[in-house]
Amino acid sequence: MGTLGTWGAYGTPEDTRAIAAWWAQVQRPDWREQFTRSGWVDDARLDAMVEAVLAWGERPDAFMAMLGVAAVGWVGEDGILSR
Known part of the structure; x- marks a missing residue:
C-alpha cells in the first residue's frame, strides 16, 4: 500500500493572481462546452465565476491553502491486501 500527502499555502499577490x-x-x-452540456x-x-475569481486574485487579503491526501492499495489474487 502506498500513501501520498501534499499541501500548499499561497498568500502573496503574485500567488493569488497566478491561482486565479x-x-x-x-x-x-x-x-465550457463540457460543463454547460453536462x-x-x-x-x-x-462567466460570473471567472469574473469573481479574477477579482479575488487581486484582493490584498486573498490567500489559499490546500491539503491533499491519497492512498493506493493492491489486493492479491487471494483477496488479501498486499503491503
Missing part, C-alpha cells in the same frame, strides 16, 4: 488565472481556464471553449453550469454563471 489558472482557475479562469475553465472558460476554455472545450471545457448541465453543471450555464454560460452566464460560468
Whole structure:
C-alpha cells in the first residue's frame, strides 16, 4: 500500500493572481462546452465565476491553502491486501 500527502499555502499577490488565472481556464471553449452540456453550469454563471475569481486574485487579503491526501492499495489474487 502506498500513501501520498501534499499541501500548499499561497498568500502573496503574485500567488493569488497566478491561482486565479489558472482557475479562469475553465472558460476554455472545450471545457465550457463540457460543463454547460453536462448541465453543471450555464454560460452566464460560468462567466460570473471567472469574473469573481479574477477579482479575488487581486484582493490584498486573498490567500489559499490546500491539503491533499491519497492512498493506493493492491489486493492479491487471494483477496488479501498486499503491503
